[in-house]
Structures are given as C-alpha cells and as structure tokens.
Amino acid sequence: MSMKNNLTNWKLLLFTIIYSVVCIVFIKNYTGCSPTTFKDFEKENSKIIVILPTYETTLSNKFPYATAIPPKDKKSPTLSRGYIEPLYKNSSKNMESYNYEDDLYALNESDLLESYYAKKASIISINIIPKENPVVNAHLPDYLMYKNVNITNLKEFLKSKNSLLVEEPYFSTILSVSKDFNLNPLVMFAIAGQEQSFVPKDDENAYKIANNPFNVFYSWKRYNTSIQDSASIAARTLVNLCKNKPTNTDAFTWVNRKYSEDKNWSKAVRSIFNQLQDNVSYWK
Incomplete structure (x- = not known):
C-alpha cells in the first residue's frame, strides 16, 4: 500500500516539474518579456513622454x-x-507671495498718521498770538522818531542850499541809517546843516566833508571815514543821549550837553529842523 502511494507522489512531482518547464519556455519564446531597466524601456519606447x-x-x-x-x-x-x-484644483495658477512685514508697516503708518493729525488739531486749537517786535528806541520823543519824508521836497530843499548831500551815496545812506535807528531823517539833515551848512558843492573839500558832515569825533578833519560810518555814529549818539532825558526838557537842549561845546548848538539845530519841516512833508 505504501509503495503505491509513493509512486503516486513521484508522478505528481514529475508532472509539476514538466509543467513548470513548459510554462517558462512558453513565456520566454512567445511573450518576449525579459527583465528590463527604466533606461532600456526609455530607449525602446522613445516616443513615450515620461513626465517626472x-x-x-x-x-x-x-x-x-x-x-x-x-x-x-x-x-x-x-x-x-x-x-x-x-x-x-487649479494648481497652475500662480500664487502671490504674502509678506507680513507689510501689515506691520501699514499698522505703524496708521498710528503715526493718527498721532500727526491729533497733534495738528491740538496746535490749530491753540490761539497763537504772534509777538510784536518792540519799537526801536521807543524812548525818543515823537518828533525825533522815524517818519517817511517826501523825497522830492527834501531834494528840492537840499538843492536850494547847493548841498552835495543830495547826491549819492550820501542822500540814500542818511535815509537808510535814520530808518535803522528809528530816527527822523530831518533831524540828521538838520545837524549836517548846523555843522557844515549842508556841505556846499563849491567847497574845495566838499567830498571829504561829505564823509563826516556831522563832525563826529570833533571834526571831519580828525575823523574822515565814510558817510555810512559817520551817520551811524551820529544817530547812535543822539539816541543814547536821549535815554535819560527829563520829560520836561527839549531833546535838542538835552543832547547839546555832550554833542557840542557850543551852547547855542541846540537853538541852531532846532531852527534848521523847523525850517525843514516847513518845506518837507511827511507821508502817512
């Protein structure tokens, strides 16, 4: 009985081997399949596009x-x-980059703008009263303080005296210095009229005298500079000498104490000043 079973097992094993061999031969010869790599496959199928x-x-x-x-x-x-x-789904659509620093900047900018407008509003709400410039040499009496004179009248008066001071740079310089010191220009010309008779053109030293027609520092001979310099010194001296003037004392009389050794100097200057006022009008 055991021999019969062994024979059956051998037959089954032999049949399995034969069947396996037949299958291998068939697959190799009739299907043409063999183990290939990706490169061999790409060469044999060059028309197939592989997208990685x-x-x-x-x-x-x-x-x-x-x-x-x-x-x-x-x-x-x-x-x-x-x-x-x-x-x-549409993966081909380009995605825009997003930067969070932009939001932070916008936030800070918004805060700055709000702060700016708040400060601006507070400034506008405050009534700012501009400071008025103090009047230069306000201690001077009214008739000595600067006034706009009629240029035409003044020049006609000086021409009637044959004065070199009607020419430039003398005329404009005396007017400019007078304005700087808030001093009436007619006062300056009145002093020049008393000291040097308005500097007549026919005087042989007229152009030297015109540099210092006020005789500052004693005389034009001892101190000969320029009309700008001498006019500034004369104006400053007048203004300074009037600082301590008593209210009941005439300005020309008070200045006479130190400006000139001639005690009649103030009377002569006042007379010429009144003469100029009679011939030269003021602009309002």
Whole structure:
C-alpha cells in the first residue's frame, strides 16, 4: 500500500516539474518579456513622454510644501510665520507671495498718521498770538522818531542850499541809517546843516566833508571815514543821549550837553529842523 502511494507522489512531482518547464519556455519564446531597466524601456519606447514631478523653491512666507498638505477643515489654519493653504484644483495658477512685514508697516503708518493729525488739531486749537517786535528806541520823543519824508521836497530843499548831500551815496545812506535807528531823517539833515551848512558843492573839500558832515569825533578833519560810518555814529549818539532825558526838557537842549561845546548848538539845530519841516512833508 505504501509503495503505491509513493509512486503516486513521484508522478505528481514529475508532472509539476514538466509543467513548470513548459510554462517558462512558453513565456520566454512567445511573450518576449525579459527583465528590463527604466533606461532600456526609455530607449525602446522613445516616443513615450515620461513626465517626472519637479520641485521649485519660491521666495515666500508660505511653506514650500504648503500646497501638498490638505487642511483638516474648511478654515485655513495658520502658523507663527507660515500659512498652510488648501489644495486648489487649479494648481497652475500662480500664487502671490504674502509678506507680513507689510501689515506691520501699514499698522505703524496708521498710528503715526493718527498721532500727526491729533497733534495738528491740538496746535490749530491753540490761539497763537504772534509777538510784536518792540519799537526801536521807543524812548525818543515823537518828533525825533522815524517818519517817511517826501523825497522830492527834501531834494528840492537840499538843492536850494547847493548841498552835495543830495547826491549819492550820501542822500540814500542818511535815509537808510535814520530808518535803522528809528530816527527822523530831518533831524540828521538838520545837524549836517548846523555843522557844515549842508556841505556846499563849491567847497574845495566838499567830498571829504561829505564823509563826516556831522563832525563826529570833533571834526571831519580828525575823523574822515565814510558817510555810512559817520551817520551811524551820529544817530547812535543822539539816541543814547536821549535815554535819560527829563520829560520836561527839549531833546535838542538835552543832547547839546555832550554833542557840542557850543551852547547855542541846540537853538541852531532846532531852527534848521523847523525850517525843514516847513518845506518837507511827511507821508502817512
């Protein structure tokens, strides 16, 4: 009985071997399949286009793998410095980079603008009263303070005296210095009239005298400079000497104490000053 079973097993084994050999031969000869690599396959099938996935790196605050991570819910979750996007169906659409510093800048700019407008409003709400410039030499009596004189009248008067002071630079310089010291120009010309008779043009030293027609520092011979310098010294001396003038004392009389050794100097200057006022009008 055991011999019969052994014979059956040997037959089954032999049949299996024969069947396996037949299958291998058939597969090799009739299907033509053999183990090939990807390169061999690409050579034999050159017309087949194989597209491999590519990975690009973009400069953005988004994670480079953001689109590969599906969101857990419909709302897009955020991270500290990145943003996980949902998987868009249209993956070919270019995604715009988002920069969080832009939001911070806009926020700061908004705060600055609000601060600026608040400060501007507070400044506008305050009534700013401009400070008025103090009157120069306000201590002078009214008739000595600067006034706009009629230039035509003044020049006609000087021409009647054959005065070199009607010419330039003497005429304009005396007017300019008078304005700077808030002093009536007729006072300056009156002093020049008393000291040097308005500097007649026919005097052989007329152009030297015209440099110092006020005889500051004793005389034009001892101190001969320029009309700008001598006029400034004369004007400053008049203004300074009037600072301590008593209210009941005439200005010319008070200045006479130190300006001239001639006690009648003030009377002569006052007389010429009145004569100028009679012939030269003031502009209002």
